[in-house]
Amino acid sequence: MSDFRNNPTAAEGTDDDDRYLYVDGSTALELSELLKLDEWVETEDHPSSFAGVSSGSTNSLNPVYRAFVVGHDHDYGPAVSAGSSGTGERAETRSELAKERVAFKTKSEVEVLDDGYKWRKYGKKMVKNSPNPRNYYKCSNESCSVKKRVERDRDDPSYVITTYEGVHNHQT
DNA sequence: CGGATTTGACCGGCGC
DNA sequence: GCGCCGGTCAAATCCG
Secondary structure, three states, X not given: OOOOOOOOOOOOOOOOOOOOOOOOOOOOOOOOXXXXXXXXXXXXXXXXXXXXXXXXXXXXXXXXXXXXXXXXXXXXXXXXXXXXXXXXXXXXXXXXXXXXXXXXXXXXXXXXXXXXXXXEEEEEEEOOOOOOEEEEEEEOOOOOXXXXXXXXXXXXXXXXXXXXXXXXXXXX
């Protein structure tokens, strides 16, 4: 159940501190972030960028990017907890985006897709909901605070979910 | 030798 | 107030 768009599983309520907008590559987003997404998509679209690990294995060059989104952290007022009146969904708080998150779901055997940036892994964690570990990367550039989070799909291990956080303030 | 990984520890937030 | 959970740090290690 790749419920990325929203999590009706309120039963747990532990995960999902942010919401994801499920958008296809064709769906139009009115946010300026879309431009960036587009950029990313285009970047990914170039198979030449798919260097991957030197495993030499025949990686399936059949990328299917799918999800992503723009969420904002901060301002997570616990005030919503009282939203017992049905669903207190409000997807209109997109006035200010403190941080931006873009998640790609790609079908690939290699988790590390070369997007042209140098990443330094700084952590690995096991998430409770998935048997697969989650890797944390950070842009190697000094003044670039972009972070990346890579994990495999819980249901489809053949899919890799890469979540970018922040924007690069430097060229490739 | 320098820099990237690794892996466990540490920490802060949220829920109960 | 305590414990769970996710995210980050940092020291030791590995690799080029």
